[in-house]
Amino acid sequence: MKRSTPKATRHVNQNEGLIFEKSSPGKAAWKLPPLDVPEVDTAKLLGSAERKDLGHMPEVSEIEIIRHFTRLSTWNYAIDLGMYPLGSCTMKYNPRVNEAVARVEGIANGHPYQPEKISQGALQIIKTLSEILIEITGLDAITLQPAAGAHGELTGLLIIRAYHKSQGKPRKKILIPDSAHGTNPATAAMAGYSVENLKSNALGMVDVASLELQMNEDVAALMLTNPNTLGVFEQEIHKIADILHAKGGLLYMDGANMNALVGKVRPGDFGVDLMHLNLHKTFSTPHGGGGPGSGPVAVRKVLEPFLPKPVVVTKPDGTLGFDYQRPQSIGRVRAFYGNFGMFVRALAYIQANGPDGLRQTTEDAVLNANYIRKGLEGSYDLPYATPTMHEVVFSDKLQAKKGVRTMDIAKRLIDYGFHPYTTAFPLIVPGALMIEPTESESKEEMDLFVDAMKSIAAEVEEEPQTVLDAPYSTRVSRLDETAAARKPVLRWSPNV
Numbered sequence: 001m002k003r004s005t006p007k008a009t010r011h012v013n014q015n016e017g018l019i020f021e022k023s024s025p026g027k028a029a030w031k032l033p034p035l036d037v038p039e040v041d042t043a044k045l046l047g048s049a050e051r052k053d054l055g056h057m058p059e060v061s062e063i064e065i066i067r068h069f070t071r072l073s074t075w076n077y078a079i080d081l082g083m084y085p086l087g088s089c090t091m092k093y094n095p096r097v098n099e100a101v102a103r104v105e106g107i108a109n110g111h112p113y114q115p116e117k118i119s120q121g122a123l124q125i126i127k128t129l130s131e132i133l134i135e136i137t138g139l140d141a142i143t144l145q146p147a148a149g150a151h152g153e154l155t156g157l158l159i160i161r162a163y164h165k166s167q168g169k170p171r172k173k174i175l176i177p178d179s180a181h182g183t184n185p186a187t188a189a190m191a192g193y194s195v196e197n198l199k200s201n202a203l204g205m206v207d208v209a210s211l212e213l214q215m216n217e218d219v220a221a222l223m224l225t226n227p228n229t230l231g232v233f234e235q236e237i238h239k240i241a242d243i244l245h246a247k248g249g250l251l252y253m254d255g256a257n258m259n260a261l262v263g264k265v266r267p268g269d270f271g272v273d274l275m276h277l278n279l280h281k282t283f284s285t286p287h288g289g290g291g292p293g294s295g296p297v298a299v300r301k302v303l304e305p306f307l308p309k310p311v312v313v314t315k316p317d318g319t320l321g322f323d324y325q326r327p328q329s330i331g332r333v334r335a336f337y338g339n340f341g342m343f344v345r346a347l348a349y350i351q352a353n354g355p356d357g358l359r360q361t362t363e364d365a366v367l368n369a370n371y372i373r374k375g376l377e378g379s380y381d382l383p384y385a386t387p388t389m390h391e392v393v394f395s396d397k398l399q400a401k402k403g404v405r406t407m408d409i410a411k412r413l414i415d416y417g418f419h420p421y422t423t424a425f426p427l428i429v430p431g432a433l434m435i436e437p438t439e440s441e442s443k444e445e446m447d448l449f450v451d452a453m454k455s456i457a458a459e460v461e462e463e464p465q466t467v468l469d470a471p472y473s474t475r476v477s478r479l480d481e482t483a484a485a486r487k488p489v490l491r492w493s494p495n496v
């Protein structure tokens with residue numbers, strides 16, 4: 001079964017030349033109802049603030065503007081269109097029930113300046129979600145304030161700093177394995193720590209002997225992703241925790257990969273002192289496009305006093321409220337209380353699944369990653385044979401012999417109707433193909449994906465140029481990715 005037979009010729013849309021030049025004088029896409037209030041002199045009312053010249057606003061009819069935006073929307077790729085196998089990013093389906101709950105009037109229209117008395121429902125949502133996440137992580141307390149995973153890391157490191165300071169021994173170093181997500185060293189540096197690299201062993205796990213040598217009283221914490229970015233569970237996690245704790249260090253876990261663990265094991269039980277979660281990954285809230293995220297940080301009891309304030313508490317009269325009297329708190333890390341809409345969606349997802357459903361989700365995510373591993377073994381090089389958790393990492397070693405690299409394969413995958421996998425991480429695998437299907441995908445969709453990847457491997461053998469020139473099905477082909485990131489053109493101006 002094939003999704004399509006991708007052609008190696010450029011696809012041209014008949015509307016290509018008409019995309020942006022749609023304006024013609026006098027057209028409008030709006031109509032105001034008849035005036036039902038006394039007319040006022042706007043010039044008098046607005047004075048110099050009145051704009052007479054609206055610049056070069058496009059003048060288009062309703063159908064033209066609708067077609068314009070609808071057409072643009074079809075040029076995008078989304079999880080609602082097909083598999084989105086970005087490794088480590090956990091691009092899973094956002095169930096519609098999450099959206100239905102987030103749109104309930106009382107929830108959608110709540111305002112953070114509303115008095116506590118009439119915000120009891122919202123406070124209860126924060127409290128319930130907090131309690132559930134504490135149970136899932138096996139830790140003791142949590143803040144929901146951070147707006148994303150990297151922001152959670154920063155919050156965690158500020159807590160680590162405050163903790164060591166309170167012990168009278170501020171420390172200077174953070175240990176980070178070479179398999180870490182790029183945000184980890186960046187965050188540690190931003191928090192003012194020096195970063196020391198920790199080598200992985202041949203199995204793709206932390207080298208415990210090196211850790212033992214590198215650990216000393218100057219190390220504030222180890223930042224560890226588990227399962228790590230190879231999709232490998234750190235089997236010596238207890239030993240790692242013991243080595244850190246023996247010298248007064250803390251074990252921070254990057255919990256962005258909790259999709260492999262929820263309902264099966266709890267980081268608090270294997271020695272983790274604090275960690276962040278990505279609600280926008282593991283707990284299915286929308287993800288991508290720069291939209292709001294949520295990166296709660298869960299901590300052990302000894303770290304609770306340092307959590308950002310305010311925290312939700314039950315007051316003596318039994319109602320919920322915010323407690324600002326937290327003298328050891330690191331302070332606020334965000335305006336208001338965090339991205340509340342994401343809390344609602346995550347809670348809806350968790351409660352719709354229930355404990356057994358969440359455990360099943362984890363098992364399905366791991367099963368799916370292993371299904372893809374089996375399907376592609378032989379066609380692509382597998383640098384670490386250690387058991388696969390939620391994602392599998394191949395390398396382009398076999399294809400590189402023909403001059404085709406991971407980025408070329410990813411570009412060709414677009415022609416087969418899939419979003420590319422992750423190409424740049426983990427750094428310890430040169431030419432990585434990092435693939436995370438998540439539990440959202442059916443066997444049928446994964447079969448299509450495996451077929452597409454095998455078909456590309458065959459193309460590399462037979463006619464590598466086809467792959468090197470891909471994609472053919474997109475509006476633009478290969479971009480200058482550095483220029484696109486550094487000098488983005490975000491505004492269109494008419495030629496006048």
Ligand SMILES: *Cc1c(COP(=O)(O)O)cnc(C)c1O
Nearest residue numbers: 088089148149150181183254256
């Ligand atoms: C996504 C991710 C992060 C960063 O999370 P953001 O929400 O993108 O800031 C950190 N670590 C790992 C392992 C991740 O996958």
